[in-house]
Amino acid sequence: xxxxxxxxxxxxxxxxxxxxxxxxxxxxxxxxxxxxxxxxxxxxxxxxxxxxxxxxxxxxxxxxxxxxxxxxxxxxxx
Numbered sequence: 001x002x003x004x005x006x007x008x009x010x011x012x013x014x015x016x017x018x019x020x021x022x023x024x025x026x027x028x029x030x031x032x033x034x035x036x037x038x039x040x041x042x043x044x045x046x047x048x049x050x051x052x053x054x055x056x057x058x059x060x061x062x063x064x065x066x067x068x069x070x071x072x073x074x075x076x077x078x
Contacts, residue, residue, distance in 0.1 A: 002056065009049040011042060012060030025052055 002008065002021055009025045010017050017026075027045045042062065049057050 006055035007053065008056045008058060009052055009054040010058045010060065011045045011049060016060060017058065019058075025049075025054070 004022055006021070007023045007025070008019060008021055009027060010019065011027045011029065013029050015026055015028055027049055029042050029045050042059070046057070046059070
């Protein structure tokens, strides 16, 4: 039901979504190896997705504190 002209970005831990639209970008999150305090991988991917100027962002799943980062992320859109 999504218009084929829309640019879609998906964010997932592991690529599982099988979208058939022609304009799909896929981001996969990775767990940081270092113990340094860094933003959650999902939050970082969400900010990167906003820079790609999508019409839609589809997130595979959200767990924990990154949900608040993503809700606040709309304010950072350029």
